[in-house]
Amino acid sequence: MAGSAGGEVIMMANVSEKKDGSLLLAIETSCDETSAAVVRGGREVLSNIVSSQIETHRRFGGVVPEIASRKHVESITVIIQEALTEAGVSRQAIDAVAVTQGPGLIGALLVGVVAAKALALALDVPLIGTHHIAGHIYANRLVGDIVYPALALVVSGGHTELVLLPEEGVFKIIGRTRDDAVGEAYDKVARALSFPYPGGPHVDKLAHQAEEEIVLPRAWLEDDSYDFSFSGLKSAVLAEINRTKMKGLEPSFGALARGFQSSVVDVVTTKAMRAAAEFGARQLLLCGGVAANRGIRERLAALCGEAGLPMLVPPMSLCSDNAAMIGAAADLKWRRGQFSSLDLAASAQVSLEAWSVTL
Amino acid sequence: MHDWSEGGRQAAGAGRFVLELRSEADTVRFAERLADLCVPGALIALDGDLGAGKTRFAKAFAAGLGVPGMVNSPTFTIVKEYEGGRLPLYHMDVYRLSIEEADELGLDEYFEGNGVSLVEWASLVEPLLSPERLHIRLELTGPESRLAICEPIGARYEAWCRELGLRPAKGGGERR
Numbered sequence: 001m002a003g004s005a006g007g008e009v010i011m012m013a014n015v016s017e018k019k020d021g022s023l024l025l026a027i028e029t030s031c032d033e034t035s036a037a038v039v040r041g042g043r044e045v046l047s048n049i050v051s052s053q054i055e056t057h058r059r060f061g062g063v064v065p066e067i068a069s070r071k072h073v074e075s076i077t078v079i080i081q082e083a084l085t086e087a088g089v090s091r092q093a094i095d096a097v098a099v100t101q102g103p104g105l106i107g108a109l110l111v112g113v114v115a116a117k118a119l120a121l122a123l124d125v126p127l128i129g130t131h132h133i134a135g136h137i138y139a140n141r142l143v144g145d146i147v148y149p150a151l152a153l154v155v156s157g158g159h160t161e162l163v164l165l166p167e168e169g170v171f172k173i174i175g176r177t178r179d180d181a182v183g184e185a186y187d188k189v190a191r192a193l194s195f196p197y198p199g200g201p202h203v204d205k206l207a208h209q210a211e212e213e214i215v216l217p218r219a220w221l222e223d224d225s226y227d228f229s230f231s232g233l234k235s236a237v238l239a240e241i242n243r244t245k246m247k248g249l250e251p252s253f254g255a256l257a258r259g260f261q262s263s264v265v266d267v268v269t270t271k272a273m274r275a276a277a278e279f280g281a282r283q284l285l286l287c288g289g290v291a292a293n294r295g296i297r298e299r300l301a302a303l304c305g306e307a308g309l310p311m312l313v314p315p316m317s318l319c320s321d322n323a324a325m326i327g328a329a330a331d332l333k334w335r336r337g338q339f340s341s342l343d344l345a346a347s348a349q350v351s352l353e354a355w356s357v358t359l
Numbered sequence: 360m361h362d363w364s365e366g367g368r369q370a371a372g373a374g375r376f377v378l379e380l381r382s383e384a385d386t387v388r389f390a391e392r393l394a395d396l397c398v399p400g401a402l403i404a405l406d407g408d409l410g411a412g413k414t415r416f417a418k419a420f421a422a423g424l425g426v427p428g429m430v431n432s433p434t435f436t437i438v439k440e441y442e443g444g445r446l447p448l449y450h451m452d453v454y455r456l457s458i459e460e461a462d463e464l465g466l467d468e469y470f471e472g473n474g475v476s477l478v479e480w481a482s483l484v485e486p487l488l489s490p491e492r493l494h495i496r497l498e499l500t501g502p503e504s505r506l507a508i509c510e511p512i513g514a515r516y517e518a519w520c521r522e523l524g525l526r527p528a529k530g531g532g533e534r535r
Contacts (some may be wrong), residue, residue, distance in 0.1 A: 030436075069464075070465070071461055103463075104436065105436060106438070106440065156437035157436075171400055177431050179418075179432055180434070181431070181435060183435060184435050185433050187434070187435075188434070197455055198455065234409070234410060238410045348439065349440055349442070
């Protein structure tokens with residue numbers, strides 16, 4: 001086999017005659033969700049089954065996460081069968097199997113990777129190990145045409161990254177969080193405001209309802225940095241609550257939520273727009289589970305409108321973790337005949353840049 | 360599956376030690392020196408309220424191990440694994456787990472692995488932790504200053520506390 005475990009081998013398969021209408025079965029088990037999907041031509045979602053099967057905002061209201069491998073094991077075969085049935089395709093019609101190889105929880109990832117290998121071997125079709133964040137970004141291709149160079153703002157529970165795509169399938173990380181992801185920052189502030197975990201969406205809602213705002217600091221970091229930091233903002237919220245309580249007063253949670261949201265939205269969207277201008281992006285892609293956040297979505301749409309920069313954002317069902325987005329990203333490699341070997345290893349930390357297509 | 364009887368798990372602690380951290384730089388130095396002492400299978404159980412500086416401590420601890428690249432919060436993903444340092448680092452945040460979920464997740468495989476486990480909010484899953492470990496609780500004493508309250512369980516960790524020059528706590532200094 002080509003080198004170490006998980007080493008990608010390039011097999012130039014004869015796929016050209018099928019590449020437009022090809023059917024990819026995609027599997028995603030990187031964290032909380034077990035998901036399988038059938039995607040045609042990297043663009044058309046024939047099915048997209050997610051274990052929790054409920055809207056994102058309800059999910060974040062406290063459904064038990066399927067972090068344990070055992071839970072994924074229990075669900076995976078049922079979910080895959082359901083994806084095939086709903087798509088109305090037989091196993092034999094599948095052209096390739098795509099699976100999230102990382103990043104994520106290793107025990108959870110393993111279940112999807114093992115299932116995908118077994119299927120690829122049994123059906124004698126190629127296996128395509130896929131990067132989870134590439135999936136989030138290429139969820140946008142399920143809703144529109146991506147124009148390059150494009151800039152992606154990935155905001156999810158566990159990730160906050162600015163990714164430049166100079167051309168199709170090529171990823172360059174230009175900024176990332178140094179401490180909390182945006183989703184984590186929302187959930188932690190929600191804890192401080194006495195919402196049960198995970199309470200991020202409550203903070204978003206409270207911020208929109210509040211009429212007053214307590215102005216909180218913005219963490220811009222170094223002048224030329226596209227990195228993010230939200231721990232100082234979290235501390236500022238806690239300090240404000242303590243200060244108010246010491247005076248014997250009740251802190252205004254609404255005004256604090258609004259102040260927090262303003263700071264996050266201001267920093268995230270300003271950096272995204274600055275990066276888009278600097279790198280000459282012709283399109284802005286918003287993605288990840290926190291793309292549901294109204295504050296970020298609305299401000300970014302407004303800024304893109306002013307700048308004349310087209311913006312894409314997938315519907316919520318394709319923003320939270322799901323397998324269709326993995327199928328969309330895997331299509332990049334399918335069309336180029338760049339497949340994984342059957343010794344593909346799940347990996348908790350895997351580089352997005354290294355996952356770029358081979359030009 | 361984990362044996363829920365607590366026999367032997369709660370070995371008697373050697374008492375508590377405290378260290379005053381007057382600034383963020385003190386916290387960083389403490390975490391780096393602690394990292395220097397770590398051996399495969401070491402378990403650091405880190406507690407402290409929101410904003411106490413657990414992630415800051417973890418970043419410095421990772422740097423002390425020589426972990427390259429960005430080390431950020433594991434709250435959402437629960438575990439982040441880092442290779443490339445002197446030892447692998449398993450950085451965890453178990454805040455959003457119940458004991459049952461944490462048990463099913465197989466955290467013990469990390470604890471018994473070849474790396475060092477640093478577990479934020481560890482007290483929430485105390486029955487699942489290795490019999491020997493070092494508890495550290497960070498308490499806010501000012502905007503920049505913290506008090507580190509350490510409770511070693513096992514002779515190795517007690518020796519570390521002495522080597523790090525921590526002061527034995529008299530009576531007070533409750534970990535929780």
